[in-house]
Amino acid sequence: MLEELQRLQAHVRVLKTRLAEFESENQTLSEAQLTSNQQHQAQIEQKNETINSKEEEIKSLTDQLSSSQTQLKQLNDDAITLADRYSRLEKSCTDLKNRFQEILAERNELRVVKEKLQNEQRHSNQEIQALKNERDRLLQKNEHAKAKVEAIIQRLSILGTAQDQHAQEIQQLAHPSDASEEA
Incomplete structure (x- = not known):
């Protein structure tokens, strides 16, 4: 029994x-658990902060997305408006080109008419000059004839013959204005 007691005491010592x-x-595990719990709590808080920041980032990105979608809609509307304007401008440009071609054709026709009129004007000026020259020549011829008639009248009046009467009549015929003044 002593041996058993000693064995029991040895067991008690071993058990102690x-x-x-x-x-x-x-104690070590409790401290490790406490440290581990604190670390996990810190990680949870960190993860919660990360989640909050990600949620804020998502909210910000959602706002940006809605703003971008609004801008995209506005840009699409502007693109449609610009496309309409472009098509109208293109049509106007085509109309202007056609009108310009018409104007060029009219200008060319007017040039032809102008050249024709200038040629006619030159011919008319030449005819007028020829007519003036003819008139001057005829006036000179008339003056020459008048001078001859007056010379003949003077010769007849110088002759002093019975033909004076006829000479006066001829003179009256040559100068009717002088005859009316004498009367």
């Missing part, structure tokens, strides 16, 4: 040692 080891290990 083990109990002390287990308590020490338990």
Whole structure:
């Protein structure tokens, strides 16, 4: 029994040692668990902050997306408006080109008419000049004839013959204005 008691005491000692080891290990594990819980709590808080920042980022990106969609809609509307304007401008440009071609054709026709009129004007000026020359020649011829008639009248009046009467009549015929003044 003594042996058993000693064995039991040895077992109790071993159990106490083990109990002390287990308590020490338990203490260490409790501290490790506490540290681990604190670390996990810190990680959870960090993850929550990350989640909050990501949610804010998502909200910001959602706002940006809606703003971008609004801008896209506005840009599409502007693009449609610009396309309409472009088509109208293109049509106007085509109309202007056609009108310009018509104007060029009219200008060319007017040039032809102008050249024709200038040629006619030159011919008319030449005819007028020829007519003036003819008139001057006829006036000179008339003056020459008048001078001859007056010379003949003077010769007849100088002759002093019975033909004076006829000479006066001829003179009256040559100068009817002089005759009306004498009357």
